[in-house]
Amino acid sequence: KGLFETGVTFTNNIAVTAAGERANARFSFTNMDQKGMVPNTDLKRNTFNLALGMKLNEKISTDGNITYTTLKSNNRPGIGYAGDNIIQQTIWTGRQVDWDYLRANYDKRDANGNIVNWNHNYQNNPFFTLYNNTKPQTRNRINGFYSLTYQMLPWLKATGRIGTDFYRDSREIRFEKETTDYPNGQYQTFDYASTETNTDFLLVANKSISDNFSIQATAGVARRDNKIVGSEQTATALVVPGLFNFSNADGSVNVNQFTNTARINSALGSVSLGFYNFIYLDASARNDWSSTLPIENSSYF
Secondary structure: OOOOOOOEEEEEEEEEEEEEEEEEEEEEEEEEEEEEEOOOOEEEEEEEEEEEEEEEEEEOEEEEEEEEEEEEOOOOOOOOOOOOOOHHHHHHHHOOOHHHHHHHHOOOOOOOOOOOOOOOOOOOOHHHHHHOOOOOOEEEEEEEEEEEEEEEEEEEEEEEEEEEEEEEEEEEEOOOOOOOOHHHOOOEEEEEEEEEEEEEEEEEEEOOOOOOOOEEEEEEEEEEEEEEEEEEEEEOEEEEOOOHHHHHHHHOOOEEEEEEEEEEEEEEEEEEEEEEOOEEEEEEEEEEEEEEOOOOHHHEE
């Protein structure tokens, strides 16, 4: 009772749909605003989605979908076995600890000049952590696909698709001076840009040979490309309390930058033989070639 608050989540959505004989479309917007059960934590997310479908003629049709999502939080709660996960303190404290007193006095000092706390050796005042050691995050994401289908024969069609998923994720981790684990403070930033693109081409057959025998078969090729560009910076100590930027670093700033890329090319196929509409024999096969393996061993079946 001295820690948790009533969490509230508001979700609002509006959608517009139109459809005709040869085309259809749908646009929607969803807003989510969440106040956490843990004090001073929140999450806001906006999602825009557009879906389109069209039949160009008797043999060719297209389909597409794109989603744009923005996420923002002024403070994500700490997790795991770490000092900034205040839930951990519910294990270590007893009922003699007055959490209401810690909440009311987290920004004050005791008679010895220390930040008001119940344990100066291993734990921070949990509300000092929540209001000073914040972890803001922003993320922008776009994902979607476009496909084109050609009905070659009544029982045979060809489909080509391309889809992408891109996001940019920026995070900060702040530790105020006099934090138990970081008495000199610490400031970290993480910036990641990730792109995954998938393309494939499939031939799909679905034919009844007779009243008692049918065949469904798929054959195709696919490619997946991944790229992640990251930048991580850490100031291991701060000069002025409460100022979280790298110009306030006490000493050098550690920087790590990287780019990771990967590609997988694939060939795949499957077949399903049906007998009397209740006995089926299925088989499938796939071979991948990965750029992350040595060339002589890059193929695996």
